[in-house]
Amino acid sequence: MTSADGRFQGRRAGRYSRGGLLSALLTVCCVVHAAQYAGRSVADLLAGLQAQGISFIYSTETVPADLRVLREPQAQQGVALAREVLAQHGLTLVAVTPSMYSVVRDASTPSATAAAAKTPLVEEIVVQTSRYTLLADDVDSHAFLTQEQVKSMPRLADETLRAVERLPGVATNGFSSLNSIRGGEPYETAIVLDGLRLYEPFHLKNFLSPVSLLDSRLIEGVNVYSGGYPALYGNSMSAIIDATTVHPVQPSYYELGLSLFHTNALGYREFMDGKGSALLSARRSNVGDLVQFSESDFGEPNYSDAFARVTYRLSDATRAAANFLLSSDRIDARRDDGAQQARAEYRNKYLWTTLEHTWSERADSRLIASFTDIVNERSGMIDSPGEREVTVLDDRSFHVAGLRLENRFDSGFVKHRYGAEVRHLWGDYNYRSQVHYHAGFPFPDSPAIDRSSALSPAPQGYETAAYWDGRMMLGHRWTLQTGLRFDTQTYDASGDAEQWSPRLSIMYELSRQTRLRASWGRFFQSQGINELQVEDGVERFYQAQHADHVILSIDHAFTQQLSLRVEGYRKYYRRIHPRFENLFDTLVLLPETEFDRVRVDPQSARGEGVEALLRLQTAGAWSGWLSYTWSRIQDRIDGRDVPRSWDQRHAVNLGVAFSYGPWSATLTDTYHSGWPTTQLEWSSNSPPQTVIGVRNAQRLNDFNSLDFRLTRTFALRRGVLDVFFEASNALSDANQCCVEYSTVRTANGTLVLEKDVDSWLPLVPSAGVLWRY
Numbered sequence: 001m002t003s004a005d006g007r008f009q010g011r012r013a014g015r016y017s018r019g020g021l022l023s024a025l026l027t028v029c030c031v032v033h034a035a036q037y038a039g040r041s042v043a044d045l046l047a048g049l050q051a052q053g054i055s056f057i058y059s060t061e062t063v064p065a066d067l068r069v070l071r072e073p074q075a076q077q078g079v080a081l082a083r084e085v086l087a088q089h090g091l092t093l094v095a096v097t098p099s100m101y102s103v104v105r106d107a108s109t110p111s112a113t114a115a116a117a118k119t120p121l122v123e124e125i126v127v128q129t130s131r132y133t134l135l136a137d138d139v140d141s142h143a144f145l146t147q148e149q150v151k152s153m154p155r156l157a158d159e160t161l162r163a164v165e166r167l168p169g170v171a172t173n174g175f176s177s178l179n180s181i182r183g184g185e186p187y188e189t190a191i192v193l194d195g196l197r198l199y200e201p202f203h204l205k206n207f208l209s210p211v212s213l214l215d216s217r218l219i220e221g222v223n224v225y226s227g228g229y230p231a232l233y234g235n236s237m238s239a240i241i242d243a244t245t246v247h248p249v250q251p252s253y254y255e256l257g258l259s260l261f262h263t264n265a266l267g268y269r270e271f272m273d274g275k276g277s278a279l280l281s282a283r284r285s286n287v288g289d290l291v292q293f294s295e296s297d298f299g300e301p302n303y304s305d306a307f308a309r310v311t312y313r314l315s316d317a318t319r320a321a322a323n324f325l326l327s328s329d330r331i332d333a334r335r336d337d338g339a340q341q342a343r344a345e346y347r348n349k350y351l352w353t354t355l356e357h358t359w360s361e362r363a364d365s366r367l368i369a370s371f372t373d374i375v376n377e378r379s380g381m382i383d384s385p386g387e388r389e390v391t392v393l394d395d396r397s398f399h400v401a402g403l404r405l406e407n408r409f410d411s412g413f414v415k416h417r418y419g420a421e422v423r424h425l426w427g428d429y430n431y432r433s434q435v436h437y438h439a440g441f442p443f444p445d446s447p448a449i450d451r452s453s454a455l456s457p458a459p460q461g462y463e464t465a466a467y468w469d470g471r472m473m474l475g476h477r478w479t480l481q482t483g484l485r486f487d488t489q490t491y492d493a494s495g496d497a498e499q500w501s502p503r504l505s506i507m508y509e510l511s512r513q514t515r516l517r518a519s520w521g522r523f524f525q526s527q528g529i530n531e532l533q534v535e536d537g538v539e540r541f542y543q544a545q546h547a548d549h550v551i552l553s554i555d556h557a558f559t560q561q562l563s564l565r566v567e568g569y570r571k572y573y574r575r576i577h578p579r580f581e582n583l584f585d586t587l588v589l590l591p592e593t594e595f596d597r598v599r600v601d602p603q604s605a606r607g608e609g610v611e612a613l614l615r616l617q618t619a620g621a622w623s624g625w626l627s628y629t630w631s632r633i634q635d636r637i638d639g640r641d642v643p644r645s646w647d648q649r650h651a652v653n654l655g656v657a658f659s660y661g662p663w664s665a666t667l668t669d670t671y672h673s674g675w676p677t678t679q680l681e682w683s684s685n686s687p688p689q690t691v692i693g694v695r696n697a698q699r700l701n702d703f704n705s706l707d708f709r710l711t712r713t714f715a716l717r718r719g720v721l722d723v724f725f726e727a728s729n730a731l732s733d734a735n736q737c738c739v740e741y742s743t744v745r746t747a748n749g750t751l752v753l754e755k756d757v758d759s760w761l762p763l764v765p766s767a768g769v770l771w772r773y
Contacts, residue, residue, distance in 0.1 A: 149655075392592075
């Protein structure tokens with residue numbers, strides 16, 4: 001749904017007149033010298049009324065770009081003018097707040113009846129479990145947060161994926177944009193933008209990936225599947241994040257923004273009488289500039305990204321688009337007064353073109369041709385005389401050329417989606433490292449370590465996939481959706497056979513207020529060409545792993561505004577790839593060179609959980625949500641069940657949003673139980689020795705984060721200005737993550753083991769402005 005400001009749901013803005021007499025004179029002048037509205041675009045007229053402090057919510061289907069004012073209205077301003085113009089097309093206004101109105105069809109008018117016959121408004125039937133929509137146009141059975149709610153939500157660095165963290169089943173440390181969803185590893189979540197799957201779409205990748213390439217001002221909608229997704233999505237075991245870019249309704253639209261984290265700009269313009277359009281978005285990090293004013297010498301992170309899209313309507317049935325997404329990163333990081341240093345440069349390029357054709361009302365196709373180029377360069381050194389000397393050189397590049405065909409056909413009884421895809425992939429690795437630990441470091445009983453590595457694999461080959469997905473109504477209450485997917489890979493030289501992935505979802509409408517859903521599916525994931533673990537001495541790809549999802553859910557609407565969703569799930573993992581982790585401390589510059597680096601090699605794994613989400617969505621000023629999740633994810637290792645390092649047994653997420661006039665505010669509170677950790681102890685031997693306890697048998701402290709964001713919108717002579725202030729972890733609670741062990745000698749000469757617990761981010765304030773016109 002789009003608003004008169006050309007972007008998302010309209011901002012509320014009050015009237016800002018400085019003098020009642022002057023305002024009255026201007027009103028009289030406006031009446032005497034009436035504007036000529038006949039023939040103008042209705043969308044443009046609504047956009048112009050925003051200067052009077054009024055916002056309108058509507059979809060491009062309800063108010064298309066070519067909808068014109070048929071005859072000159074008698075009213076000349078305000079809501080009365082909008083009502084009269086909209087009534088010419090069988091439309092009317094419904095008040096949402098005192099200064100916000102929703103454009104809807106007026107069922108009492110013949111024109112509305114005729115329009116409805118041409119474009120029937122049918123509720124989308126969502127059969128899948130575990131589907132959530134963020135940045136939604138409005139609220140339906142699967143929408144979690146609307147555009148207005150997401151824009152008003154506190155989100156560190158204005159990161160789009162921070163909204164995903166509010167979903168049930170997501171385990172987040174509050175810093176990284178890479179999150180575990182329902183116990184899966186972060187890389188088990190696929191990110192799709194306008195039909196293209198993105199490889200490594202994050203800034204500062206080897207430094208916990210705090211920001212994604214999904215600029216919040218660029219994204220119009222996000223569908224999140226935390227499990228049980230349909231067959232058109234593949235090669236991912238846990239979750240799908242499917243995002244779409246903005247399509248402003250105005251012929252031209254611009255933004256300029258500045259905050260503590262970013263400087264950003266966005267521009268949109270139509271050409272060739274509306275047949276074509278161009279969108280350009282750019283963002284630059286301000287973090288590197290802020291570091292210069294910090295007393296801590298921890299390094300300088302700098303990054304930027306840009307997106308461009310050109311679309312053209314070749315005919316009424318055919319549309320073409322060219323998309324470009326580019327990013328560049330450079331970071332110099334330091335620890336221990338420069339004794340540890342790391343430098344990295346990253347460059348991502350995604351280019352893809354789409355050709356869409358509508359064959360009929362029941363059939364359409366989309367063809368996507370793409371090229372992806374990823375370059376990662378990393379180097380580092382540790383120079384601690386008498387303790388350790390380390391050097392690392394890690395250069396990687398990957399290239400993917402792809403062709404994807406998607407089709408939709410509605411045969412009446414079955415709605416079909418089917419397609420195929422082929423990718424040519426090639427890459428180059430160049431990894432070198434030298435590690436020397438002196439005897440007695442980091443503990444008195446530690447032996448000397450000398451280790452070197454030199455690996456240069458150059459994989460190349462193909463990926464192919466084909467899928468079919470069908471949905472059918474079985475009577476008035478049952479809806480069935482089933483599908484089958486086929487995948488294969490040759491670049492990995494693993495000798496793996498083809499992977500067949502069946503999917504099944506079913507929905508039963510118990511009543512108009514209550515729906516039951518169930519899903520089962522097998523989800524394969526091969527090792528990506530960019531995921532070879534050369535830093536840990538691995539130079540071969542593993543066979544595709546897979547997980548079986550079983551999900552049951554119930555949705556119940558107590559009222560039109562209050563609803564509850566409860567879901568239970570189980571995930572069974574088989575043929576899991578080995579992974580490498582740091583047992584005690586993850587906040588290190590060169591993790592593969594640390595003494596606590598271990599190989600985790602489970603035979604299988606199981607994840608299970610129960611999620612409850614209560615949502616309040618009203619047409620008034622208040623809305624909110626409350627969710628609770630109990631979950632467990634365990635690896636089966638040598639006959640034992642071992643919690644994964646991101647196992648989060650209990651999590652609660654609360655949000656309260658208030659919006660009235662030019663003000664909007666959101667308060668959120670997130671709680672989760674402590675992360676698993678492994679204990680290191682002294683033995684009772686003489687001399688004492690370090691003993692590693694049972695893996696992940698202990699827990700760090702629980703964590704609670706209170707966040708808020710306050711936004712004020714000012715109406716300007718041209719456009720509007722948003723001013724916001726927010727704080728993440730406002731109470732500066734300690735989100736414990738890491739343990740650093742060291743030995744110290746007491747006054748009587750006894751060696752003792754000392755433990756220092758580190759935490760993720762403390763209180764992080766931010767402020768910024770955004771000019772939209």
